[in-house]
Amino acid sequence: MILVTGGLGFIGSHTVRALLDLGEDCVVVQRRAPELPAVLAGAGARVAVEQADITDRDALLPIGRRHTITGIVHLAGSVPWPPAPHAPVEATRRALGGLLNIAQAAQEWGVRRLGVASTIGVYFGAKNDGPLREDAPLPMNAPVSIPTFKKVGELLGGYLADTTGLDIVNYRISGTWGPLGHPDPFFAAPALIHAAARGTAPDLSHLVGPAFAEDGLDLNYVKDTGRAIALLQLADRLNHRTYNVGSGRATTNTQLIEAIKKVAPDAQVGLPTGGDAPHLVLDISRLQEDTGYQAQYDTERAVSDYIAWLRAGNKN
Template sequence: MILVTGGLGFIGSHTVRALLDLGEDCVVVQRRPRSLPAMLTGGRVAVEQADVADRDALLAIGRRHDITGIVHLAGSYPWPPAPEAPVEAARQAIDGLLNIAQAAQEWGVRRLGLAGTIGVYFGAENDGPLREDAPLPPSTSAVIPTFKKIGEMLGGYLADTTGVDIVNYRISGTWGPLGHADPFFAAPALVHAAARGTAPDLSDLAGPAFAEDGLDLNYVKDTGRAIALLQLADELNHRTYNVGSGRATTNAQLAEAIRKVVPDARIDLPSGGHTPHLVLDITRLREDTGYQPEFDTDRAAADYIAWLRAGNKA
């Protein structure tokens, strides 16, 4: 039975779905009450409400379920940033990661997966697809990449000292059903606007969006399946894996795919954009799990729009 923290969230729900499809039972851990997404109803899913920063509550779950693996997707970082109490927020984030590692050791799980981000590469030399062994900038002004780097380093230490197989997932820009507006890429806003027949609301973006802006975008169903494959692989040859599509998708390419479904979509963006695009090298993932993305941009856009038009809200 695989425990998935944040298992009723965006990427979490799709990871649980993929694990179920691969024959695994799952326990999902959520800090706040949340209804089971439709894609998980009728499946072999137990739901536990707990905060990973509460060690006793987390460890108690292992007395109620036979946990064989852990996928840690719950946010282990102070987000949104907490300027009024930064030290306490950082302490809780690190405590959550340490508690998960302790649970993995005490329960004797085979593998613990830690969710990271493509953001750890921000500022790295970028003359082609980014490999996991690329030198990373030692610091960043962004909260999430900072704590993900800390998590990777702590994970490496704990893997060496506890004997638990701890694996890092550097997840690319992910979009699709159950998702939300993202501050770093426009894909969700463009798809929602097309489905509603409105102009896109880009107010959540950290900066202006241009047609030629691009990023390694991965459809969430592919992201969830990649994580499930990493969790269940008989043997992994590395501790860190990029999880993405292995290609850049620009806003112009996405708009073209959307208009194949919604020809009159009002999603024009001004010309221009920032280069180079961040693209992940997924050779390790492909070689060690057999993973290949199933959704190209056209198929992903059509699937997401159909899901929204069916009355789903996110």
């Protein structure tokens, strides 16, 4: 069985779905009261749900005595989020403590592989003259807390892998969108899809800056992201510790809007022209070479699938 922290969340639930489809049963650990999302409907006894906070070591470690856990996919956030400016030291202690508890559990349970979620954000400030490779030099600073703690987590993971012999793998996940997602502050895709499904104008007030037609990013549909993570967890052998998880291409808002118009011709999703920021695109050669991964959702298929999901009555 594979244990997935945050396994009932956005990326987590789709990763569990992919693991099930690949023949692997799962244990999901969720801090809040558990409720299986629709993407896991019909999973039955193949998904065991444990309610626990990963920062509580005494609650986490006994899970390995109740289940035969062979691998861990750590997707729960080991970052102070939302930020805690009133208590930054304690928030940092909890965030890093959760990550260390997961590493201790992996060691005590003797799991085959521990995968840890990182982010495309670790590349902010790196030289960007083409697809970003995992061996690109990274700046030591970061503009917000999430890439800061993900960089720290990658360094800690490397240290723990070297000293304990654990197989610890980092997933640098690109902009991910799709069913069960939420408005993202850095890209407009989810808001555009929700507007098209509802027949309303998009609400872009949550974005950190204005959205333009030419804005682009390595966007990956969540079903592909979940399958990529599952393949990395189950691969017989991996040649690296860090893998980019993305589409390997930039998707612009113009391309999204064109795909939306094919499904919903009357959608009110126009954006002003402009957008001169360089597009962050991940090189996914490692992922493809070591797992055989190929994306199943291009922009048009992803748009059609997500709009159909929302029109079927799902909230997000």
